[in-house]
Amino acid sequence: MLINLPYTNVDRKIFQIELFGQENLIDSYIRHLGSEFHDVVENTLWFLNVIIQDSVELRDTFISSPIFLEVMKILRRDLNSLNIIEFTIWLLSTLMKDTTTTPPEKKVLECLEASAGYLHVLETSILTQCMWTIYNISSHDEKLPKIYEDIMNSGAVVKLLKINYTRFQICLSPCLRILGNLCAGRFEIVDVKLL
């Protein structure tokens, strides 16, 4: 039910505050994210994603809360659910999307490391989410002037160039956007590492 929230025209802020404003509720989201049941983890991730997607304030609250740490922990688990990986990276993508404000550099780099780390998983939906996350991260270049170097150093570009885009056509668009951002931003890096 709650994942329908973004689709209503009714003032969503009232609900968002109720759903995210209480500290003890944050504890229950953390408990659900750590659940042994995949369905619970998946749907908590989905719900958190939709609730923060149209509020930069909530996004910032989320990033500075213990939920962010719990989300990053999910990716360190021995995961055998592609859905959970996909939904987690999708959440990271949402966290990096709005460039009105830039999250703390440390958190951005954690998201970069996580999404670059999953570029070896040859599964369309995971690759796509990883690429959109990296693209969103690259869009914070104004506030984070070293972000292009960080992306190059993460090994993401090398992995991007090795992917067979005939097989993963849907990934071509975010890939080109990342490379486009890098090319438009810092030619000297591209010169050395891409060409």
Added chain:
Amino acid sequence: MELINDMLISNNESYIKLAVYLLRTYFVKHEVNVQEKIDTLFNLFNQFNIIKTLCDVLLTSSDNSLIVYIYL
């Protein structure tokens, strides 16, 4: 909706489950005016403080299917 809210705060696990499943059926998206339906439901949620009640269920419940239904 008032009845559903009463069921949600009843402290009776079966009633809570039934209320959540009933609410969930309202959201099944196979009708023409989905937007209108979702707006109506969220207006009712607002009117009857349903989100607050659902939050309380999320806080206390350890029933995985119930948690999934509240989110999904």
